[in-house]
Amino acid sequence: MTDDTNVNPIGALSDPMPSAPPRSQWVAVWQQFKTHKGALLGGIIFVIILLAVTIGPWIWPYDPTYIDIRARNQGPTFAHPLGTDQLGRDTLARMMAGGQVSVAVGITAMLLALVLGSFIGVLAGFFRRLDGPLMRLTDLFLALPLLPLLLVMVLLFRDPLNAAFGPETGIFILIVCAIGVTSWMPTARIVRGDVLALKEREFVLAARSIGTKNAQMIIRHILPNVLSPIMVSATLGIANAIITESALSFLGLGFPPDFPTWGRLLFDATDYLQQYPERVFWPGLAISLTVLSVNYLGDGLRDALDPRIRGR
């Protein structure tokens, strides 16, 4: 709805002279993306967050787990711009180290849930024969109590994963899988609902009448049209994964206790809300910023990928 002015009334009637060789599709997507200010800003913030959490710890001199008990509960100082926590650990260092874990878990777990959910949703919606079994499977997963399920996963897979990948990667894989496996169901149900309606539409009928194969049909015609609920699921999914991770560590199912993550920092700081409100503020801000930037990024991407909007 942004711009509908500057339309030359006779422009549609005259054949425009090609002034440049036709642009490739991806250039067009980029051109469209650039015009979306929110998306651009979101992208920039997201990149800054990524840089801060990946490169930051290399530059910043403090170790996130180093305890300096004499410097505990400090407000912002020159040495500790974000202050220190109840054991005298540097909050900035912990924010950066925590961000690494939270962003990585958030994005991978979200992608896993998204891929799994979209896959199952598309299959269930598109192939009538698979609909019943797949949706009953979804019901089953929705019904399973999360906590015992996670306990069982930890029990069964922690030691083998630790042995195969080492303790840190092992627990990372475990947590990502745990969150992914327990949060794909809404996406699947939403995608299926959309696909059910889409496959009755005229353009699908038209595609089928020219002999389009099922795989082609799904990739070319169905998927692009369910992109927007998937994008929303993605942004909500990241927030969900970051928060779930903090709940997991709180329950003793996640990373080792000295391993900071944003969710955990936020949770630990809630008790100190009245004395040291800034301790809650930073991790809260970081999570919100990440989610917001991904949201705008997703918005922009969706618009850019939609040929109906592109070029308007």
Added chain:
Amino acid sequence: MLTFTVRRLVLAVPTLLFISLVIFLLLELAPGDPMAQVPLTVPPEVKEKMREALGLGQPMHVRFLKWLVQFFWVEPQVLFDHLFGTGFAEGKLRVLSWQTRSPVMDIVVQRIPQTLWVVGLSYVVGVLIALPIGIYSAYRQYSIFDQIGTFVSMIGFSVPTFFTGVLLIVIFSVNLGWFPSIYDTTHKVTDWDSFVFQMRQLAMPVFVLALFNAAQISRFMRASMLDNLNQDYVRTARAKGLGERAVVMVHVLRNSMIPVVTVIALGAPQVFAGAIITEQVFKVNGLGHMLIGAIEANDLPTVQTLTFIFALLIVLFNIIADVLYGILDPRIRYD
């Protein structure tokens, strides 16, 4: 549509039986022990005796069958007795909780009022504010309203309820003293004053939960509306001279409802599952509190029963959603 609904309902029975078996096996496999909360000063021999008294010595299949009979045969009889004053269930063993040693269903019935008040109300409020926000944000995409709506809903979703809840308590209970920080579950609404008190104690938990729910639903509403606003049929509708209101509120809205219906139907059973963290923060002690307490205490009969009721609702709302799809979009065919 009717045959479809009937067929789905019939098919739901074996599905639910299977789900109950899987839940049972999962709980069996999960590590944990109902004796975990017993103090360490109690010697192991006594703990072993207590486990036996809970029936843990029996083989797994016997315990599962017992639960099935108790849940599907005895409990309905109890309900029947309660409604009609008959005595079918007398002397029959009901599903007993390991923590309270009392029938699980009695506690569920006790917890339903506060759960419906808090979680149910917040869901309704959430949906009611989410739909208009979603529609308007999409219609005026990138307007100030849309930007603020996006921002608030993203904050609402990304900041966990354990934080917003505590923040509200600190501001409104500790500093301002407007609302009670602890929900009084014994409170009964009898007159205007008690109703006002009920509203005051509901205000904070409902706000926290409604914000969270509204954030989610409004995002899906907005995205789906945006998809449809650019469709050819919208142009056609406008071209044939329909008013803007009719175009958006009738044509576009109806076609955009499918993902929203899914999301709402997914969330509705959650109302009965309770909101674990919010209930904990405000001491509402609803069904969510009951479930998490039972899980922590490894009270398997309670966990099994609650989870199963939850599964029942999920399957039911799934069927409702499927029926609604057919009504919203008659092109969708199931048979």
Added chain:
Amino acid sequence: MKIKTLMLGAVAATTLAPAAIAERGADGHVNVIYWQAPSILNPYLSSGTKEIEAASLVIEPLGRYDPTGALIPYLAEEIPTLENGGVSEDLKTITWKLKSGLKWSDGSAVTAEDVKFTAEYCMHPEGGCAQLAKFEGVESVDVMDELTVKVTFNEAKPNPYGPFMGGQSPILQKAQFADCLGAKAPECTDANFAPIGTGPFAVTEFKPNDVISMEANSMYRDASKPAFATLTFKGGGDATAAGRAVLETGEFDYAWNLQLAPEVIANMEKGGKGKTVAAFGSLVERIEMNMTNPSSDLAEGERSTAAHPHPFLSDINVRKALSMAIDRELLVEIGYGKAGRATCNLVPAPAIYASDNTDCLVQDIAGANALLDEAGWVKGADGIRAKDGVKLSILYQTSTNAVRQDFQALIKQWWSEIGVETELRNISASVFFGGDPGSPDTFQKFYADVEMYANNFDGTDPEAYLAQYTCDKAPKPSSQWQGENINRFCDPAYDELVAELGRTGSLEKRGELARKMNEMLTKDSYTVVPLVDRGRVSAHANTLGGVVLNTWDSELWNAADWHRIK
């Protein structure tokens, strides 16, 4: 001096602040909050602290422990001792006499039959009674007359105050529970939720795991008590919220066990609505050393069993160095504030059993380093000590709890300063303290090098507590990993002392033996490394009078004396 004389003396010294209130129910309503909610009001079916303390408002034992750990009579006329002839010379029988004129809250008389029935109820083989240990060794309980009951043990009992003493074994009304014996116990929901009692309050409504409404017991033996007409006992939430409700918003009058960081409590107290009270019992937060090898390279069934000694913790120098590197005073300051005291003892109280060992209180990193150097543990290139290819690399586990995680982080850092590498793990309490033999994460299985938790003993006598460390009580696969000797400590000399303690009646001698055993486990072998003697902090409103915190019995032991300060 015999144990009984000491206790009798303490009875005389008991301090009870008598409230100058004349009329029952004159002070209206009182609100109590426990952040763990009681699920039942029958302590024989659940031994959780929350259940025992909630029930203590309603049902009472024959005698209780007071805040000094001394015995005081409740339903009994006096505490039976050797001196007053209540305990027989051979220590095999104890005879209790009830106060005359006692009434249940339904108006019927309390008789010796009720006491006898209570024992029958708990000792029923199918009942799964949670307090069975209290009745251990009881051969018979006989009614002598209307108000007298005699308990006979099958062997001499130096400490005969197990049955009917303390919050864990209150007296049940026979008329109410007569049909609830054995397997039928859980079916008596009404009785379990609202037992008829003799205590200051009676239940009007019980919502399991949520809230209990009570009213003053009109039959209570002191006609002027309790001062409150009604009481609400709310459960659930977390310690922060409970503290806030009493100290900051003033919605509640009493909050139980505020396990919070000291500064959080201090800040809440600024709210000015209430104050905190603290008292100490026998609860000690400790690090337990695994004397066996928990390595995952060993086959299941071999891990953490006596067949494989620990590769480096079996060296006493390593254990000692680990203990020396810890600054206990700092741990207290950070984690518990006035609810904690640094300690080197497993048995910190009562005074007669507590050793005067204090040499662990000063942190000595240099000394620990020197000790390890001397013992041949040399620092490698990565700063981690090793000897004969064995690295000092420790897996340190505990249950999930904010204070414990802070302790873990601190101790990890101190240990890194003496060249020991530590991996931390926290496990959900419901798994860690559960005895599920299928889980690798229980504290009994101890698939880690060291672990941290807190433990205490019932009542004031540490005999059973110290007897946990005999060789045969080690958890092992053949015992389904059940057992109390978590460290797998095994010393025949210690086993002998345990047997000797079981035979000894003289209080002085018992104290001497207990102190010696305590030292064998702590400063002589560093098998158990005590950290903090944890007291309890509760909070009450400024307007609530008569609160005397008691860690040896239910905290609500004197709720009858509570009153409103105007």
